[in-house]
Amino acid sequence: MQVRVVDYRAADAAEQFTRSLHETGFGVLVNHPIPQALVEKIYADWLAFFNGEDKHGFAFSKETQDGYFSTAISETAKGATQKDIKEYFHIYPWGRIPERLRADAMRYYEVANGLAAELLSWVERHTPPEIAKSYSEPLSNMIKDSTHTLLRVLRYPPLTGQEPAGSLRAAAHGDINLLTILPAANEPGLQVQDMSGNWVDVPCDFGMLIINIGDMLQEASQGYYPSTQHRVVNPTGEGATKSRVSLPLFLHPRNDVVLSERYTAHSYLEERLRELGVKT
Numbered sequence: 001m002q003v004r005v006v007d008y009r010a011a012d013a014a015e016q017f018t019r020s021l022h023e024t025g026f027g028v029l030v031n032h033p034i035p036q037a038l039v040e041k042i043y044a045d046w047l048a049f050f051n052g053e054d055k056h057g058f059a060f061s062k063e064t065q066d067g068y069f070s071t072a073i074s075e076t077a078k079g080a081t082q083k084d085i086k087e088y089f090h091i092y093p094w095g096r097i098p099e100r101l102r103a104d105a106m107r108y109y110e111v112a113n114g115l116a117a118e119l120l121s122w123v124e125r126h127t128p129p130e131i132a133k134s135y136s137e138p139l140s141n142m143i144k145d146s147t148h149t150l151l152r153v154l155r156y157p158p159l160t161g162q163e164p165a166g167s168l169r170a171a172a173h174g175d176i177n178l179l180t181i182l183p184a185a186n187e188p189g190l191q192v193q194d195m196s197g198n199w200v201d202v203p204c205d206f207g208m209l210i211i212n213i214g215d216m217l218q219e220a221s222q223g224y225y226p227s228t229q230h231r232v233v234n235p236t237g238e239g240a241t242k243s244r245v246s247l248p249l250f251l252h253p254r255n256d257v258v259l260s261e262r263y264t265a266h267s268y269l270e271e272r273l274r275e276l277g278v279k280t
């Protein structure tokens with residue numbers, strides 16, 4: 001399997017990109033409109049935040065799910081036995097965020113949301129008509145004015161050697177949402193699973209933009225766009241002494257969006273958060 005690297009400005013970009021999503025659940029864009037300088041600034045500022053102490057004043061709320069999730073309460077992937085080796089912060093436009101970090105995060109949120117709407121229209125245009133006819137509304141419309149789209153800043157700390165056997169920076173999982181937009185992290189490690197169960201490195205040169213299908217779009221497209229399992233493996237050697245920072249934007253539909261005969265976006269999310277152990 002090959003995750004394609006597609007030039008966003010190419011004439012056949014939409015076709016190439018959506019083919020990669022259909023075949024692998026992942027697609028990678030270069031020459032995309034997300035400013036790299038903004039991404040790098042966010043990585044640097046948030047690394048300093050995670051290295052400091054005031055993060056503890058932002059402990060996440062079980063009710064609203066915004067704020068800081070420490071390594072001690074970090075999520076356990078569905079079906080996994082160990083916690084992931086990571087800490088993270090959940091940013092929503094209505095949620096808590098350190099004031100000095102707000103403007104850049106919100107600018108990123110806006111720009112990436114705009115691109116996501118365009119990519120969802122590519123996805124819709126390249127869905128076979130017999131499947132597209134059951135989309136309950138245009139896909140790009142599903143995320144419009146959603147209050148659930150989540151910007152997560154992740155920090156995977158340097159490894160200490162004391163990690164529980166078998167634990168990973170991020171254990172194999174599928175994303176819950178419609179579509180995820182992820183700028184390449186500052187360190188490697190992201191892998192996707194192919195149909196035979198092999199783990200394949202996702203192209204991740206600094207500056208690339210990685211997009212993957214989440215479970216909700218798999219549900220809405222009746223599996224045409226698969227939500228593939230992915231993970232972040234632990235580095236060895238020099239890499240083990242470094243933090244890894246990444247910035248996924250999880251595009252979530254409005255609560256009332258009908259995904260399929262079985263689920264609305266709301267019922268789907270509630271079920272998954274309970275399974276993850278971060279909500280009761």
Ligand SMILES: O=C(O)CCC(=O)C(=O)O
Pocket residue numbers: 152154170175182185190230231232246247248
């Ligand atoms: O850190 C990464 O590169 C991927 C993170 C991820 O897959 C997730 O948080 O769902």
Ligand SMILES: [Fe+2]
Pocket residue numbers: 173174175230
């Ligand atoms: Fe993920």
